[in-house]
Amino acid sequence: MNAGNRSGARSLWILAVAAGGFIGALATLPVPESSAAPGQEVPESRFAVVDVTLFDGGAFQRNQDVWIEDGRVRALGPRLRLPEDLPRVDGRGHTLLPGLIDGHVHTFGGTLNDALRFGVTSVLDQFTDPALLPGAKSARDDIARTGEADLFSAGMLATAPGGHGTQFGMAVEPLTEPASAAAWVRARKDEGSDWIKIISEDGAAYGGELQFPALDRETIGALIAAAHAEEMLAVVHVTGIERALEAVSQGADGLVHVWIDEVIAEEDARRVAEAGVFVVPTLSVIASMFGDSTGLRVLDETDEELVSPMQWGTLGDRSYLRTGTEDEAALENVRRLHEAGVRIVAGTDAPNPGTGAGISMHSELRLLARAGLASDAVLAAATSGAAEAFRIPERGRVAEGHLADLVLVRGDVESDVSRTTDIVTIWKDGYAIARESAATASAPVIAAAPDGPIVADFEDGIDAGFGSGWQVTTDAMNGGTSTAGLAVEAGALVVRGETKAGFPFPWAGAIWFTGPQPMQAADFSGRTTLRFRTRGDGRPYTVMLFGAGAAGTVPPTVPFTAGPEWAVVEIPLKSFATADPTIIAGLAFVTQAPLGAFAFELDDVEIR
Amino acid sequence: MTAARRAHRARIYALEAWYQFLMVLREPAFAIPTLLFPLIFYLFFGVVLGAGSFSVAAPTYMLATYSVFGVMGPSLFGFGAGLAMERDSGVLLLKRTTPMPAAAYLLAKVAMAIAFGAAVVLGIFLLGAHGAGVVLYRWQWFALAGVVLAGVIPFCALGLAVGAWSRGRAAVAITNLVFLPMAMLSGLWIPITIFPAALQDVANALPAYHQAQLALKIIDMDGGQTTLLHISVLGVQSLALLAVAAFGFRRAGTGAVSIRPGGTS
Structure with a gap:
């Protein structure tokens, strides 16, 4: 018993000494020199990020200090001798990236602000209103606090009359012959285009019934040659492999989509690499078309107040959704091109349906990783690679003299590229960016719909008693030649007209503006069904639902038939492929194909 | 109970x-692999190859995950293999004939796992x-040590379940079959x-994965799931494993084991 006592006491002593030793040893482990933790009182303009894992545009390096002065990187390296008074951001456990560059966007609405709030400090626009270009040039040359990403753009695109690019309602000067290429390119240069974007597309890869008129081979060649004569890059929109390889052989500098119809053979991939052609695959838009949820997952991981209404709207818009697995072919093409040594540039094609400006860049990075690019290759595609491919100066790298466009991300991005969404701070020209969306203020005003039944019964003429009335809608607004007319006869709305060739997607019919102003949305929360009576000539008809904002995107549609006898049609609002089908600015009742004369009647149109 | 009896x-x-500790310390088949393997692995993969492997921050990542690995070893082997062998050799029976409470036997093994794990x-x-220039805030060093050592709870429960259901020598093999694949699939190495998506899904079912994620959370290197999720999964799994172990002991009948050393039925 005594021996037991002594052993017991001794074991307690040993335990105490061991525990004390353990805690003491832990206390000797190295800790960082004191500096401000990331996320608190973010310094601007003149500061240093210290002891950070840096991706400089080419490779990851540990324990780097980056010194920012007057909106530019003044110095970088391990253990810099920094002035005593220089504010410091502690970068331990964080990764510092150059501001991201989205290699394929279309600028309208809040695109540039949405981009910047998600770490995309420069966008390479592949078709927008040329009127934006002069302002964009002076803004990007200015080192000042801004809420917008720098815009570099092709401006207007080159396409055939009625070809791809003309359906968005934006002014386009189409080409018909090689002889006009030189003058066309010079006009773009004068407008301020940074490079030339050429459409080589007939719609075949996406199996469209209505195929596009496309530029012929000679005109494309002449445009590329004219661009090179003006010392401009020529990039080509393709979606099929045949036109892609043709563009490569014609001397294109880059392709701004990856094709989905066929997987490229290894020797062809090598040929693309040898030609020095870069590819902007735009996997985000392709993936969303085929139902891949990467974009929505990123949205799900993001704080709500960071997401603008336009980002919600376009990301949730499923109007490009189709069945098929061609997105797998797109990924495989990227894998093979990358392995063959082709430069891949990250680009989203935002804000097309299924994508959101800025936010989709983070899904693009994940998709590039899925296509087999290592973390450094993925990030280079989104930074230095994009800048080099499009000859964008002072951006895409963290290097002495470059702009202080920086993104500080929590954690180790090298081991997991999906961490880029965990952004701590974004600096543009050295200024910290407010990440919360201010866009709610500038979002379209959505009026509340009144309680009770909302019916257009045409008993007292065409005025529905709610909304801003019924009007004719045809493709004439986009340059088509279809016609339509409205009349109220015997308490019903009669729509007569003719759809004619002249626009890739001819349509004609009637639209009911359901908000207080035409195309101002009203909120029909709680309503579930669109119900109406119709009769007509037996042709196929379509209801198109226009929501809030996202102008230029294709509205979701549901088909119906107007037969010889009056019949009631009920369409659940949720069958419209859009994020929130109870936000309605307009309901269009139209006919599309086949071309020709049409007549149908509507009555008792009700949102219930 | 009087104070004297409590002290007793x-x-x-x-x-x-203490004797449990001395016993395993003097058992090279236990002490060497559980003490030295994690250290040698970390020295080689974390310190020597470290920054050149999957990330320049790999030494910091592995500091957390190899520590989890280091605590998992003694917990699993002490309970899994150790308990099964002691039962087969009759040591367990011998202990049950003494007035020592059964809890003392179990807690001794837990204490041993903590001691080895801490080392x-x-x-x-x-x-x-x-060796690798890892620098953390002081709170991170302490929190990491605490979270990693708390791993003895799920890992001892797992070891107990393995030990309850397997015979002596087979228990060593079975423990290894659990130990190494789980370490790999849970992202401890x-x-x-970096794995294909299907394997990543498997990780979500493994206690070592959730334990490692809790540890990685302290150094901002986890996968972004919530702390509550990891703690809930670990809690439910620990309770389930203890129930499995209790059922295993009841089925084997610890009393019956006792009669003939070497037999379990």
């Missing part, structure tokens, strides 16, 4: 723990700090994000 009882617990953790921390 505490002495029994302390002594049992490994300290070793890895020192290697990381002085390399991050699971």
Whole structure:
């Protein structure tokens, strides 16, 4: 018993000494020199990020200090001798990236602000209103606090009359012959285009019934040659492999989509690499078309107040959704091109349906990783690679003299590229960016719909008693030649007209503006069904639902038939492929194909 | 209970723990792999190859995950293999014939796992700090040590379940079959994000994955799931494993085991 006592006491002593030793040893482990933790009182303009894992545009390096002065990187390296008074951001456990560059966007609405709030400090626009270009040039040359990403753009695109690019309602000067290429390119240069974007597309890869008129081979060649004569890059929109390889052989500098119809053979991939052609695959838009949820997952991981209404709207818009697995072919093409040594540039094609400006860049990075690019290759595609491919100066790298466009991300991005969404701070020209969306203020005003039944019964003429009335809608607004007319006869709305060739997607019919102003949305929360009576000539008809904002995107549609006898049609609002089908600015009742004369009647149109 | 009796009882617990510790310390088949393997692995993969492997921050990542690995070893082997062998050899029966409470036997094994785990953790921390330049905030060093050592709870429960259901020598093999694949699939050697998606899904079912994620959370290197999720999964799994172990003991009948050393039925 005594021996037991002594052993017991001794074991307690040993335990105490061991525990004390353990805690003491832990206390000797190295800790960082004191500096401000990331996320608190973010310094601007003149500061240093210290002891950070840096991706400089080419490779990851540990324990780097980056010194920012007057909106530019003044110095970088391990253990810099920094002035005593220089504010410091502690970068331990964080990764510092150059501001991201989205290699394929279309600028309208809040695109540039949405981009910047998600770490995309420069966008390479592949078709927008040329009127934006002069302002964009002076803004990007200015080192000042801004809420917008720098815009570099092709401006207007080159396409055939009625070809791809003309359906968005934006002014386009189409080409018909090689002889006009030189003058066309010079006009773009004068407008301020940074490079030339050429459409080589007939719609075949996406199996469209209505195929596009496309530029012929000679005109494309002449445009590329004219661009090179003006010392401009020529990039080509393709979606099929045949036109892609043709563009490569014609001397294109880059392709701004990856094709989905066929997987490229290894020797062809090598040929693309040898030609020095870069590819902007735009996997985000392709993936969303085929139902891949990467974009929505990123949205799900993001704080709500960071997401603008336009980002919600376009990301949730499923109007490009189709069945098929061609997105797998797109990924495989990227894998093979990358392995063959082709430069891949990250680009989203935002804000097309299924994508959101800025936010989709983070899904693009994940998709590039899925296509087999290592973390450094993925990030280079989104930074230095994009800048080099499009000859964008002072951006895409963290290097002495470059702009202080920086993104500080929590954690180790090298081991997991999906961490880029965990952004701590974004600096543009050295200024910290407010990440919360201010866009709610500038979002379209959505009026509340009144309680009770909302019916257009045409008993007292065409005025529905709610909304801003019924009007004719045809493709004439986009340059088509279809016609339509409205009349109220015997308490019903009669729509007569003719759809004619002249626009890739001819349509004609009637639209009911359901908000207080035409195309101002009203909120029909709680309503579930669109119900109406119709009769007509037996042709196929379509209801198109226009929501809030996202102008230029294709509205979701549901088909119906107007037969010889009056019949009631009920369409659940949720069958419209859009994020929130109870936000309605307009309901269009139209006919599309086949071309020709049409007549149908509507009555008792009700949102219930 | 009088103070004297309480002190007496505490002495029994302390002594049992101490002798358990001495016993495994003198058992090279246990001490060497559980103490040295994690340290050697970390030295090689974390310190020597470290920054050149999957990430320049790999030494910091592995500091956390190899520490989890280091605590998992003694917990699993002490309970899984150790308990099964002691039962087969009759040691367990012998202990049951003494007035020592059964809890003392179990707590001694837990204490042993903590002691060995703490030694490994300290070793890895020192290697990381002085060999690979790992620097953490002081609270991170302490929190990491605490979270990693708390891993003895799920891992001992797992070991207990294995030990309850397997015979002596087979238990060693079975424990190894659980130990090494689980370490790999849970991202203790390399991050699971490098694996194909199907394997990443498997990780979500493994206690070592959730334990490692809790540890990685302290150094901002986890996969972004919530702390609550990891703690809930670990809690539910620990309780389930303890129930499995209890059922295993009842089925084997600890009393019957006792009659003939070497038999379990």
